Amino acid sequence: MKSKPKIAIIKFASCDGCQLTLLDAEDELLAIADAVDLAHFAEASSRLDAGPYDVAIVEGSITTEDDRLRLLRLRDECRWMVTIGACATSGGIQALRNFADHEEFIRAVYATPETIHSLATSTPIASHVRVDFELRGCPVDKSQLLEVLSSLIAGHRPRTSTESVCQPCKRKGTICVVVAQGIPCLGPITQSGCGSICPAFDRGCYGCFGPTVQPNMAGHSQGVLLPRMSERDAVNLLRGFNAAAPSFQQESVRLWQITQTRDSTR
Amino acid sequence: MTQSNGEPRVIRVPILTRVEGEGALDIRFHGREPTEVHLRIYEPPRFFEAFLRGRPMEDVADITSRICGICPIAYQMTAVQALESIQGVKVSQEIRWLRRLVYCAEWIESHVLHIHLLHAPDFFGCASAMELAKQFPDEVKRGLKLKKLGNQLLEILGGRAIHPVNLAIGGFYRLPRREELDALIPEFERGLAWATEAARWLAKLEFPSFESNYEFVALSHPEEYAIEEGEIKVSDGTAIPTSSYEEHFQEVQVPHSTALQSRRVATGGTYFVGPLARIQLNFNQLTPHAKTIASEIGIDPSCRNPHRSILARAIEVVYAFEEALKIMKRRAWPSEARKALQNVMAGEGISATEAPRGLIFHRYRVDETGKIEFAKIVPPTSQNQSQIESDLRQLLPTIADKQDQQIAIDCERLVRSYDPCISCSTHFLKVNIARDGLRPE
Ligand code: SF4
Numbered sequence: 001m002k003s004k005p006k007i008a009i010i011k012f013a014s015c016d017g018c019q020l021t022l023l024d025a026e027d028e029l030l031a032i033a034d035a036v037d038l039a040h041f042a043e044a045s046s047r048l049d050a051g052p053y054d055v056a057i058v059e060g061s062i063t064t065e066d067d068r069l070r071l072l073r074l075r076d077e078c079r080w081m082v083t084i085g086a087c088a089t090s091g092g093i094q095a096l097r098n099f100a101d102h103e104e105f106i107r108a109v110y111a112t113p114e115t116i117h118s119l120a121t122s123t124p125i126a127s128h129v130r131v132d133f134e135l136r137g138c139p140v141d142k143s144q145l146l147e148v149l150s151s152l153i154a155g156h157r158p159r160t161s162t163e164s165v166c167q168p169c170k171r172k173g174t175i176c177v178v179v180a181q182g183i184p185c186l187g188p189i190t191q192s193g194c195g196s197i198c199p200a201f202d203r204g205c206y207g208c209f210g211p212t213v214q215p216n217m218a219g220h221s222q223g224v225l226l227p228r229m230s231e232r233d234a235v236n237l238l239r240g241f242n243a244a245a246p247s248f249q250q251e252s253v254r255l256w257q258i259t260q261t262r263d264s265t266r
Numbered sequence: 267m268t269q270s271n272g273e274p275r276v277i278r279v280p281i282l283t284r285v286e287g288e289g290a291l292d293i294r295f296h297g298r299e300p301t302e303v304h305l306r307i308y309e310p311p312r313f314f315e316a317f318l319r320g321r322p323m324e325d326v327a328d329i330t331s332r333i334c335g336i337c338p339i340a341y342q343m344t345a346v347q348a349l350e351s352i353q354g355v356k357v358s359q360e361i362r363w364l365r366r367l368v369y370c371a372e373w374i375e376s377h378v379l380h381i382h383l384l385h386a387p388d389f390f391g392c393a394s395a396m397e398l399a400k401q402f403p404d405e406v407k408r409g410l411k412l413k414k415l416g417n418q419l420l421e422i423l424g425g426r427a428i429h430p431v432n433l434a435i436g437g438f439y440r441l442p443r444r445e446e447l448d449a450l451i452p453e454f455e456r457g458l459a460w461a462t463e464a465a466r467w468l469a470k471l472e473f474p475s476f477e478s479n480y481e482f483v484a485l486s487h488p489e490e491y492a493i494e495e496g497e498i499k500v501s502d503g504t505a506i507p508t509s510s511y512e513e514h515f516q517e518v519q520v521p522h523s524t525a526l527q528s529r530r531v532a533t534g535g536t537y538f539v540g541p542l543a544r545i546q547l548n549f550n551q552l553t554p555h556a557k558t559i560a561s562e563i564g565i566d567p568s569c570r571n572p573h574r575s576i577l578a579r580a581i582e583v584v585y586a587f588e589e590a591l592k593i594m595k596r597r598a599w600p601s602e603a604r605k606a607l608q609n610v611m612a613g614e615g616i617s618a619t620e621a622p623r624g625l626i627f628h629r630y631r632v633d634e635t636g637k638i639e640f641a642k643i644v645p646p647t648s649q650n651q652s653q654i655e656s657d658l659r660q661l662l663p664t665i666a667d668k669q670d671q672q673i674a675i676d677c678e679r680l681v682r683s684y685d686p687c688i689s690c691s692t693h694f695l696k697v698n699i700a701r702d703g704l705r706p707e
Contacts, residue, residue: 017335026414033396045394096317197425202440
């Protein structure tokens with residue numbers, strides 16, 4: 001990419017935490033603002049330049065028809081699209097609706113549901129348009145986000161590690177919470193990047209960076225989760241911020257079906 | 267205002283920026299009178315209350331945190347306290363202090379962000395803090411350093427700044443490391459000095475002259491500037507036990523918004539929550555230093571100008587640094603990270619705390635297996651939303667003669683002074699002013 005890539009930071013259904021990560025890069029923010037052209041970053045600037053953009057950095061998932069159309073227009077306006085965070089890469093926590101009766105969800109929150117327009121599912125950006133790079137996390141990790149930005153500035157493809165949460169956890173010298181404290185943990189099947197924070201705080205990983213490459217889901221359930229928790233609780237654990245990531249979803253559905261079959265044979 | 271062709275006039279400003287979230291402002295004039303003023307929040311709903319049902323109560327703090335990346339502690343704290351009340355858990359004084367400390371960290375991070383990155387550019391005609399930094403490099407960098415300190419404290423106590431992982435029912439998953447907190451003390455001493463300088467810098471701003479006769483609402487605590495607990499106090503003198511919040515404040519759904527709006531039941535009227543309300547109701551409990559700086563920069567309980575909220579935030583940043591230092595210097599330390607739950611109890615419980623943007627209320631019902639049966643969350647912005655609309659209705663006739671673009675800018679500034687968090691109230695604020703008879707989209 002030649003001098004000063006023109007960047008748009010665009011939001012769909014999300015909590016803003018991932019784009020806030022950029023504003024949390026206190027030491028780097030002003031330098032970044034010099035090195036790139038932050039043409040559209042509504043959370044931080046009233047300057048809203050129209051496309052086309054070199055890069056669109058997208059936060060959030062698609063939950064309304066309007067947003068789906070807005071995304072399609074955006075894709076036509078940008079050369080590269082980078083998605084940031086669990087909402088954008090797997091549908092986020094709001095994808096829990098994919099497992100439930102959507103109509104009932106609307107009624108539970110709003111007294112007059114007729115004026116609420118919302119799709120029955122929350123879906124990741126890549127299920128609608130071509131995405132060039134996905135950065136995981138709920139929220140994304142600051143140093144990974146900076147790495148992505150500096151790659152974009154330098155004009156090459158960003159690279160992030162695909163090892164599991166267990167590896168950095170071991171390197172940090174954290175004593176395994178599964179082995180030492182019998183705490184169920186998604187670390188073995190979750191992609192690293194967060195810094196393996198949860199085990200360092202005496203709790204199990206809850207999978208906010210989503211599944212690692214080719215995780216052994218059933219083996220993990222058998223060996224790590226089910227000796228320490230019920231199938232139902234394991235279903236809830238897998239249905240967190242990346243509930244709709246394919247490996248997590250398939251395993252949670254499989255475990256759910258086990259509970260259903262057992263209930264019906266009782 | 268009517269145009270020469272006799273049609274009402276339409277002004278549209280597509281996106282209100284430097285706010286957290288996505289919404290729009292639709293304004294229609296008939297003559298000089300605004301006939302329609304809608305702070306239209308079209309942030310897609312995410313249905314948190316619905317999908318909490320059936321989840322283990324231990325999940326609530328982590329899940330509600332994702333309502334808002336800017337004030338996750340407000341959600342986590344309010345949730346765990348409500349659940350603790352159901353379980354009959356009372357945390358030790360030492361744990362309470364550490365929780366107050368993590369809440370101070372969030373006030374610092376959130377207020378400093380709003381002051382420097384979102385609000386201050388308005389006063390200098392800049393589009394962003396990055397632009398402002400060209401005029402005021404030292405001031406903006408000082409702001410960033412202050413924000414970083416807030417975030418560092420969040421990381422020590424919570425593991426990370428956005429969606430921390432450490433608050434648990436009964437206390438914390440793991441106690442913070444004493445030595446890490448100690449190492450931050452000298453940094454926070456410097457931070458306090460910077461926060462004081464920042465407040466003095468803001469005193470030089472020129473504020474629009476808007477004032478209104480607000481009803482302020484905030485928590486109040488007999489012994490301290492209320493943050494994580496207290497009873498509700500209204501500026502008309504009413505005191506309301508937090509447990510009766512819902513009898514006194516009601517949420518209504520309005521067609522133009524995916525966020526529910528709150529009204530005061532007794533008056534049917536709007537009310538104002540946030541830093542200005544807290545300064546108003548709890549001024550005497552600020553530290554002597556914070557009070558001195560407040561009078562020096564010209565903010566006190568008589569303030570009725572929402573634009574001056576930036577000063578209220580600056581004073582609360584000074585206070586939060588002092589309070590954080592006081593807690594970090596205490597030698598008493600919790601004997602355990604958290605109280606283990608003996609038996610799970612079914613029941614219902616509430617909690618209210620002061621999020622950076624104002625009062626936040628949660629109510630949960632839990633079944634005998636510890637699963638959530640019912641959840642209700644009232645964030646600060648949905649309480650302020652009606653107040654913002656009412657302010658705009660008051661402002662618009664006085665600026666009707668201005669150019670459309672200037673009207674939009676004036677309205678945006680007023681809205682922004684509230685630090686609305688639309689992610690909270692369900693995010694993208696867009697201003698549409700209609701004067702030509704066309705309904706805004
Ligand atoms: S991925 Fe998590 S942190 Fe990022 S926007 Fe979504 S909810 Fe917020």
